[in-house]
Every structure is written in structure tokens, then in C-alpha cells.
Amino acid sequence: MEPMNAGASRAKKELKHLKVLRMAVIYMMMCVLNMYEYAKKNLGPLRSVVWTVEVAMINIVAPIYWRFKGVPDDFLGLLNTK
Numbered sequence: 480m481e482p483m484n485a486g487a488s489r490a491k492k493e494l495k496h497l498k499v500l501r502m503a504v505i506y507m508m509m510c511v512l513n514m515y516e517y518a519k520k521n522l523g524p525l526r527s528v529v530w531t532v533e534v535a536m537i538n539i540v541a542p543i544y545w546r547f548k549g550v551p552d553d554f555l556g557l558l559n560t561k
Contacts, residue, residue, distance in 0.1 A: 522529055 519526070519529055
């Protein structure tokens, strides 16, 4: 049997990996959003096409975001180990 502190530290380490992954995803998304905004400003005649694609992506990604928005870190940490 392992002591309580060892189990807690292992859980913290697993969540630490999850937090690092979350921060990396946020950083990548910010970089992509900055590039996207720059490209959108300089598109010219293709703005309407970009707007159409943007609306389609919002309709696809928004339900996924709202589904996982309230999920606690403990549950995500459990999924991370599987």
C-alpha cells in the first residue's frame, strides 16, 4: 500500500502534465488567432469567403467547446491517464 502523500503527489503530477498541455494549446491558439487576424485584414476581395468559413467553423466548434467547458480538471486528469 502506498502512503496518502504519494498518491496525492502522483495525482498532482498527472494534473501538472494536463496543465502544461492546456497552456501549450492556449499559446498555440493565440498564435494562430493573431496570424488569422493579420491575414483577415489583408485579404481584400476574399473577405466574404473567409467570413463564410468562419461562420461554419463557429457552428462546428462552439457545441464542442460548450460541452467540455464545465468539465472539472480531475475528470480530465483521469482521461489523461487512460
